[in-house]
Amino acid sequence: MIKIEKVRKSFGAHLVLKDVSFEVAKGETVCIIGPSGSGKSTVLRCINRLEVIDSGRITLNDELIAYRENEGRLVELREREVLNRIKDLGMVFQGFNLFPHMTVLQNLIEAPVGVKGEKRSLATERGRDYLRMVGLEDKAEAYPVMLSGGQKQRVAIARALNMEPQAILFDEPTSALDPENVNEVLQVMKKLAKGGLTMIVVTHEMGFAREAADRVIFMDDGRIVEVGTPNEILSWPQNARTQAFVKSVL
Amino acid sequence: MNSETIQTHPSAPGSANDESATYFPVYKEKSRWSFVVGTVAILILAGAFYGLVTNQNMKWSVFLEYLFSGPIMSGLIVTIELSAFALAVGLALGIFVALGRMSDNIVISNISAFYVWVLRGLPAIVQLLIWGNIGLFVPVIVLGVPFTDIALGEVRVATYLTPFVASFVALGLAESAYMGEIIRGGLQSIDSGQREAAFALGMRRGRILRRIILPQAMRAIVPSLGNQFSNIIKASALVSVIAGGDLLTTAQNIAGQNYRVMEMLFVASFWYLAILAVMSPVQHLIEKRTRRMDR
Ligand SMILES: Nc1ncnc2c1ncn2[C@@H]1O[C@H](COP(=O)(O)OP(=O)(O)OP(=O)(O)O)[C@@H](O)[C@H]1O
Ligand SMILES: [Mg+2]
Numbered sequence: 038m039i040k041i042e043k044v045r046k047s048f049g050a051h052l053v054l055k056d057v058s059f060e061v062a063k064g065e066t067v068c069i070i071g072p073s074g075s076g077k078s079t080v081l082r083c084i085n086r087l088e089v090i091d092s093g094r095i096t097l098n099d100e101l102i103a104y105r106e107n108e109g110r111l112v113e114l115r116e117r118e119v120l121n122r123i124k125d126l127g128m129v130f131q132g133f134n135l136f137p138h139m140t141v142l143q144n145l146i147e148a149p150v151g152v153k154g155e156k157r158s159l160a161t162e163r164g165r166d167y168l169r170m171v172g173l174e175d176k177a178e179a180y181p182v183m184l185s186g187g188q189k190q191r192v193a194i195a196r197a198l199n200m201e202p203q204a205i206l207f208d209e210p211t212s213a214l215d216p217e218n219v220n221e222v223l224q225v226m227k228k229l230a231k232g233g234l235t236m237i238v239v240t241h242e243m244g245f246a247r248e249a250a251d252r253v254i255f256m257d258d259g260r261i262v263e264v265g266t267p268n269e270i271l272s273w274p275q276n277a278r279t280q281a282f283v284k285s286v287l
Numbered sequence: 288m289n290s291e292t293i294q295t296h297p298s299a300p301g302s303a304n305d306e307s308a309t310y311f312p313v314y315k316e317k318s319r320w321s322f323v324v325g326t327v328a329i330l331i332l333a334g335a336f337y338g339l340v341t342n343q344n345m346k347w348s349v350f351l352e353y354l355f356s357g358p359i360m361s362g363l364i365v366t367i368e369l370s371a372f373a374l375a376v377g378l379a380l381g382i383f384v385a386l387g388r389m390s391d392n393i394v395i396s397n398i399s400a401f402y403v404w405v406l407r408g409l410p411a412i413v414q415l416l417i418w419g420n421i422g423l424f425v426p427v428i429v430l431g432v433p434f435t436d437i438a439l440g441e442v443r444v445a446t447y448l449t450p451f452v453a454s455f456v457a458l459g460l461a462e463s464a465y466m467g468e469i470i471r472g473g474l475q476s477i478d479s480g481q482r483e484a485a486f487a488l489g490m491r492r493g494r495i496l497r498r499i500i501l502p503q504a505m506r507a508i509v510p511s512l513g514n515q516f517s518n519i520i521k522a523s524a525l526v527s528v529i530a531g532g533d534l535l536t537t538a539q540n541i542a543g544q545n546y547r548v549m550e551m552l553f554v555a556s557f558w559y560l561a562i563l564a565v566m567s568p569v570q571h572l573i574e575k576r577t578r579r580m581d582r
Contacts, residue, residue, distance in 0.1 A: 085487055086486075087483055087486065087487070116491060116492065117491070120486075120489045120490070120491060121489070123486070123487065123489050124488065124489030126487070127487070128483075128484070128487035130480060130483070130484060132478075132480050134478075134480040134481060134483065134484035135484075136481065136484070136485075136499055136503075137503065138502045138503050138506075147488070147498065148485075148488035148489060148490060151490065151494060151498065152488060152489040152490055152494075153489075193484075196488070197487075197488075200488060200489070
């Protein structure tokens with residue numbers, strides 16, 4: 038469903054992604070692991086056009102997400118067209134990025150109503166369902182400041198879900214959390230993975246990768262080094278760099 | 288200590304309290320000099336106040352007579368109106384100035400920077416004089432496409448740019464430069480994650496600004512609005528050079544007739560301070576409300 042082909046991305050002279058290619062099928066959960074600075078976040082940010090790529094193709098259901106091809110060049114689409122595709126891709130950030138001036142429920146319905154033009158009552162009703170799913174139905178009227186880190190991240194997940202995206206990208210969703218809050222977020226994510234949501238998850242949580250991922254991608258220095266099932270990557274890594282990394286985190 | 292027991296591990300030495308020792312509260316010794324300095328300060332103030340009140344040249348009856356008089360009251364109202372309009376102009380233009388300075392378009396951002404540089408650089412009184420006299424130099428403005436003969440209509444400047452309008456336009460424009468910088472600071476203080484999250488939800492630039500960035504930036508901006516308003520109130524005293532009707536000009540006009548200059552200046556001073564005194568609790572209230580749902 039999401040296809041990344043030979044994506045190259047540099048910041049100034051620093052080449053951060055060196056011809057990265059992989060594919061994610063519908064309903065699949067793919068975990069991306071790798072050392073700090075290897076380009077994991079950059080991959081996700083390129084997929085939903087938070088970063089502009091140098092070259093390559095990124096498609097959602099075989100449609101280019103932010104560009105169109107024209108005489109051998111990629112031409113940027115207009116804002117409206119880009120956003121029209123972006124809205125089908127949810128994103129959950131390490132730092133939650135909830136809107137602090139809105140209540141939890143307002144956070145959830147802002148985009149469905151404002152972007153998709155849904156009826157407020159409909160978006161609210163579904164929003165409450167998602168809040169129930171993440172275990173926070175009693176926090177609908179709370180402001181983000183009153184929530185713990187784990188609760189904030191669960192709200193962020195519910196906010197992404199309430200746009201009814203085709204896939205959600207997670208960038209280290211538990212890295213900013215206190216240890217005792219990590220599990221409540223991972224539980225929700227495991228439930229989503231089981232429920233058939235398409236997910237790309239950048240994570241340092243090897244336990245989660247082992248349990249919930251269909252495939253694990255190991256990245257190092259802007260390249261995909263090894264891809265396999267969780268068992269293959271985490272228990273029987275073939276590449277020396279994968280072996281070293283896995284050894285260091287387990 | 289109290290009766291609460293602490294579970295002590297045998298491997299952690301020295302963590303139990305010594306029950307036999309006595310523990311004293313901290314005693315803070317006050318310096319006797321602080322008393323002396325305070326007393327002297329009060330005496331000096333009392334002396335100055337006594338001198339003022341009993342001064343033979345100071346007719347307090349005149350002060351009281353004019354304090355609530357009709358002309359002074361209408362002057363007060365003009366000053367408040369002038370300042371409120373100027374603040375509104377400053378705020379509205381300030382948003383554009385801030386957006387202009389943050390624009391990706393290099394022409395726009397440079398023009399905006401130049402605008403701020405000029406309007407903050409020129410003394411307010413010079414700007415007032417320019418706006419007050421502009422009708423003499425540009426009697427009509429022709430609306431049309433520059434450097435062509437296409438004209439859509441013309442505006443007779445003097446008809447619209449009355450001294451009152453010129454006053455608040457001048458004050459408002461000067462304020463817009465300051466306001467623009469304040470707003471820009473507020474906008475830039477918002478974490479980039481907010482913009483990214485909104486973008487990832489499919490929101491367009493204008494919508495992100497309106498619904499996500501501006502409401503949060505306002506919380507940084509609103510507290511300084513009060514300060515700006517008091518600055519404008521004070522700056523509004525300068526409008527006497529082109530117009531008048533304001534508090535200070537009215538007071539001075541009365542003084543020109545009754546020769547009680549000091550008394551009339553005191554009347555004006557009383558009202559300037561009164562406005563500020565009313566302002567600050569309002570300002571506190573607004574600050575408190577804007578902070579209520581802070582991160
Ligand atoms: N906006 C930016 N400007 C310049 N360099 C950047 C920028 N964002 C990322 N980089 C660089 O790109 C490289 C990859 O960064 P990225 O954030 O993708 O790594 P990561 O794998 O997510 O690491 P981490 O585990 O620390 O989050 C790093 O060397 C980083 O310094
Ligand atoms: Mg990262």
